[in-house]
Amino acid sequence: MGDDHRAFLDATLPYVDVVYQVARHAAGAGQEPEDLVQETYLRAYAAFGSYRGENTRAWLAAICLNTARSEARRRRRRPWEVPAQALLDALPRGRVDSGGAVPDVADVVIAGLDAEAVSRCLALLPEPQRVCIVLMDVAGYTARETAEALGCPRGTVLARVHRGRRRLAQMLAEAGVAHGRS
Amino acid sequence: MDGHDRLLAAFLAGDLDPATARRWDDHLLECGRCWQAVRENRAGCQAAELLRQPAPAGLGDRVRFAVELAAAGSASRRQPGHGVRLRWRWLAGAGALALGLAVALLVVLLPGGRASMPAAVAAVARYAKMVPPPARQHEPGPGGRTVPVEVGRPVTLTAGGQRIVVRTWRLGGTEAVVAVSGRPFAMPPGAQGASGGGMAWSARVGKLGLYCINGRTSELVAAAVPVADLAGLAARLPPA
Numbered sequence: 001m002g003d004d005h006r007a008f009l010d011a012t013l014p015y016v017d018v019v020y021q022v023a024r025h026a027a028g029a030g031q032e033p034e035d036l037v038q039e040t041y042l043r044a045y046a047a048f049g050s051y052r053g054e055n056t057r058a059w060l061a062a063i064c065l066n067t068a069r070s071e072a073r074r075r076r077r078r079p080w081e082v083p084a085q086a087l088l089d090a091l092p093r094g095r096v097d098s099g100g101a102v103p104d105v106a107d108v109v110i111a112g113l114d115a116e117a118v119s120r121c122l123a124l125l126p127e128p129q130r131v132c133i134v135l136m137d138v139a140g141y142t143a144r145e146t147a148e149a150l151g152c153p154r155g156t157v158l159a160r161v162h163r164g165r166r167r168l169a170q171m172l173a174e175a176g177v178a179h180g181r182s
Numbered sequence: 183m184d185g186h187d188r189l190l191a192a193f194l195a196g197d198l199d200p201a202t203a204r205r206w207d208d209h210l211l212e213c214g215r216c217w218q219a220v221r222e223n224r225a226g227c228q229a230a231e232l233l234r235q236p237a238p239a240g241l242g243d244r245v246r247f248a249v250e251l252a253a254a255g256s257a258s259r260r261q262p263g264h265g266v267r268l269r270w271r272w273l274a275g276a277g278a279l280a281l282g283l284a285v286a287l288l289v290v291l292l293p294g295g296r297a298s299m300p301a302a303v304a305a306v307a308r309y310a311k312m313v314p315p316p317a318r319q320h321e322p323g324p325g326g327r328t329v330p331v332e333v334g335r336p337v338t339l340t341a342g343g344q345r346i347v348v349r350t351w352r353l354g355g356t357e358a359v360v361a362v363s364g365r366p367f368a369m370p371p372g373a374q375g376a377s378g379g380g381m382a383w384s385a386r387v388g389k390l391g392l393y394c395i396n397g398r399t400s401e402l403v404a405a406a407v408p409v410a411d412l413a414g415l416a417a418r419l420p421p422a
Contacts, residue, residue, distance in 0.1 A: 005253035013246065020237035020241060045252055045253070114232075115232045122230065137227050143195060155192070161191075164226065165225075165230070166223055167226070168230065169226040172226075
């Protein structure tokens with residue numbers, strides 16, 4: 001196995017940036033994305049012998065998501081304290097009456113984007129939609145790669161990402177309207 | 183999601199055949215609801231793209247090191263005769279079990295018996311052994327005093343569930359690795375209590391000397407110098 005780890009690193013290290021994009025949004029509270037990336041690579045290395053090498057990017061994404069889930073399960077057994085204010089901050093503000101004329105959702109979203117708000121709203125999406133958006137729009141996976149990583153049909157991925165994007169845009173618009181950006 | 187939305191998702195993904203796609207183009211000109219859905223889809227996509235962020239510098243090095251560490255660990259765990267056939271393993275295993283139990287008891291019970299090296303200490307020692315020796319003697323600083331110079335970037339490791347930040351310093355002709363962690367570094371077998379306050383210990387691993395001060399922030403210094411010189415060397419390095 002002397003050179004196994006070199007072959008593994010040659011095959012996988014070019015994707016460390018992509019895995020990091022996934023890890024940033026898959027890591028749970030109290031888990032560092034860098035630690036998740038490292039754990040992903042260690043698990044991938046342990047399984048490298050049985051890997052058939054079809055799509056390394058998708059394979060790494062699947063391992064990263066599974067690792068994040070198992071870490072979240074492990075942490076759930078130990079209660080994690082979240083300050084109440086942090087939870088409140090994570091929620092977009094409620095829609096306010098803007099005087100009859102409701103501004104176009106897409107215009108509000110594009111006009112007032114900031115990454116922190118996007119990140120907060122993304123975290124509020126149902127997990128299947130959020131994961132599809134992270135893989136496709138943030139990490140740059142194709143729909144086929146995303147389907148492979150998640151083990152579901154490509155059509156399901158397209159449907160989830162469509163619904164998720166729309167919901168994300170709507171949440172951002174609501175937050176933008178509440179903050180007076182219209 | 184109804185069939186209409188599913189078709190719209192397929193249209194946006196470019197999955198429809200040309201004739202159906204043309205019909206959808208025409209439909210979008212007339213249907214305000216679908217046009218709104220398209221605009222929301224694009225806005226959501228653009229918003230999510232904002233979240234792309236380059237990986238931190240050094241993450242690749244960290245991953246490479248962790249994998250190399252795992253590879254070295256699995257190689258050292260491998261026994262001679264690893265490839266023997268399964269039935270021989272069963273036969274050998276039965277005999278080895280009794281012998282193994284006896285050896286384990288001896289390791290635990292005999293004073294000075296070899297226990298395993300704590301994972302965090304082993305990781306730092308392995309990292310220190312990988313640091314190449316200095317190419318040339320370091321020039322003294324102003325006033326003839328040798329000043330420590332950091333080599334490379336800090337590297338973050340996780341070993342045995344312990345998060346460790348490792349920095350490498352060059353002081354004169356010596357390379358010293360300084361590992362800092364929020365958790366104490368467990369004493370390896372053969373370590374001795376050392377001066378330095380708190381829970382200090384020193385040990386030797388091959389040519390490498392280890393000196394550790396455990397406290398609220400624990401610091402482990404590893405360098406190829408005599409153990410007796412490590413406390414002095416640690417005092418000349420910048421504080422963690």
